[in-house]
Amino acid sequence: MSKDRRELSCFYLDDKLFDAFNLKVSEAVPVRSVFILETDKGVKILKRVKYDIEDLMFIYNSLNKIRENYAYVVNFRLTKDEKPYLIYNDEVYVVLDCINAREALFENPLDLKKVSINLARFHKAGENIESYERRNLKGKMIERLALRIKNLEKFKDIADMHVNKTRFDEIFLQNVDYYIEKIKEAVDFLERADYKNLKDCVFCHHDLAHHNVMIDEQDNVYFVDFDFCILDSRIHDLANIINKALKDNNFTVDTANIILDNYCKEYKLSKHEINILYGLLLFPKDFYDISRDYYFKTKLWDEEEYLDKLIRKAGYKEDIDKFLKDFKKIWL
Structure with missing residues (x-):
């Protein structure tokens, strides 16, 4: 089993998880080590986080500060409890806005x-x-x-x-x-x-x-x-x-x-x-x-x-x- 498939097999995908982020999901497609979600709020990314909440909040708060002067960084979707993460079945999940863009080509x-x-x-x-x-x-x-x-x-x-x-x-x-x-x-x-x-x-x-x-x-x-x-x-x-x-x-x-x-x-x-x-x-x-x-x-x-x-x-x-x-x- 590949690293990405092993990672994806650890996800708990169900309506309770999606509902916590106030999302209705019609489709979940595995890509690399995340799931791309088709939702009633647009396309989102579901990611399982492997570091602790303190690290996650440092990233979240830092990006909010950066966004004041540089808007083009990944954006977290909040839960109904106004948190940028959800602890579900002892795993930490985040939902990110999907960016309509292509990967940079460094050879270009x-x-x-x-x-x-x-x-x-x-x-x-x-x-x-x-x-x-x-x-x-x-x-x-x-x-x-x-x-x-x-x-x-x-x-x-x-x-x-x-x-x-x-x-x-x-x-x-x-x-x-x-x-x-x-x-x-x-x-x-x-x-x-x-x-x-x-x-x-x-x-x-x-x-x-x-x-x-x-x-x-x-x-x-x-x-x-x-x-x-x-x-x-x-x-x-x-x-x-x-x-x-x-x-x-x-x-x-x-x-x-x-x-x-x-x-x-x-x-x-x-x-x-x-x-x-x-x-x-x-x-x-x-x-x-x-x-x-x-x-x-x-x-x-x-x-x-x-x-x-x-x-x-x-x-x-x-x-x-x-x-x-x-x-x-x-x-x-």
Whole structure:
């Protein structure tokens, strides 16, 4: 059973749930890990939330604040009790307005320009969000990278101990020392670049994959799915979207140029911030993530799927190195 099907099988769909949101539902269609609802109040999205109510209320209240200056974020439907969620059969559900828009295409430079400009507007609107310690990562990246070095060393010990090594173990061991050194390089660069004195802190999306950015017929850019949102420097989101977009554009530095040039039209970046951005881009996120998922078993994938992803992500090595050299030459 796939991850999405397993997720959907945990939903309790009945009229009591829908009635709590004051909805009459004529059809419920599974899409990815949610249900699209045809209702008397229009098309809605039913989602099961896996984090606690405190996190959910932080997201809800933050988006309400952002909407005052940037309207194009996902909207929660309230229950009859005026809550943005319902606890039903010990599960937490939310209902969201469905946006009539298409997913952004990061390989399309026009889309990438629109998204970058609007990400800057979104970040401006996300200033002065009330602090919430559990999701506040401001100033913590060096410590988090040090932990990732320790994790890779731990995974290396695990793989070394396996008598009958999997193909994943073998490829991981061939590459892990290189990537440990890359993270050390990132830590060293951030320390020398005075990372700790980075001042800004905004509401960051933290998962700017193309399917979480929607563009409607009027060219309004919507940001959706804030499950992983954090409070941190806007540089965090810029590193996130650059890393996502690079894979759709053969790792060319032009991709980063488009993002930064257009972002800066709305929200200027200082030399200090650009230096920090480069330090964050040094972190080999793809290799670390697939290694963590495999050795911590955080995903419900089979061995072949893990292996395919590792081979692909380890294969980015030369492309990423060239990108980083080009980026440094242009921006630093």
